Amino acid sequence: MSNREAQRQGYGLADLVAAEGFKTAHDLAEVYIMDSLVPAICTVCGYTTHYEPDSTRGWCEVCDKGSCVSALVLMGII
Numbered sequence: 001m002s003n004r005e006a007q008r009q010g011y012g013l014a015d016l017v018a019a020e021g022f023k024t025a026h027d028l029a030e031v032y033i034m035d036s037l038v039p040a041i042c043t044v045c046g047y048t049t050h051y052e053p054d055s056t057r058g059w060c061e062v063c064d065k066g067s068c069v070s071a072l073v074l075m076g077i078i
Contacts, residue, residue, distance in 0.1 A: 016041040
């Protein structure tokens, strides 16, 4: 899923960056680029969590859908 697709669905990278307390996506990537779990956002309800870096359909605990996408996917790194 691309960042554009996620934004069309609702929530996207800018929302995730803000929710995690970073100023830019680059700042977020610098912190998480080598981690096994990275920030992810539900593109339906905006819930934030952490998933594997390549996650495109992580399960959202709030809206019960496979709609969580990792920050690294949204950035196009993976």
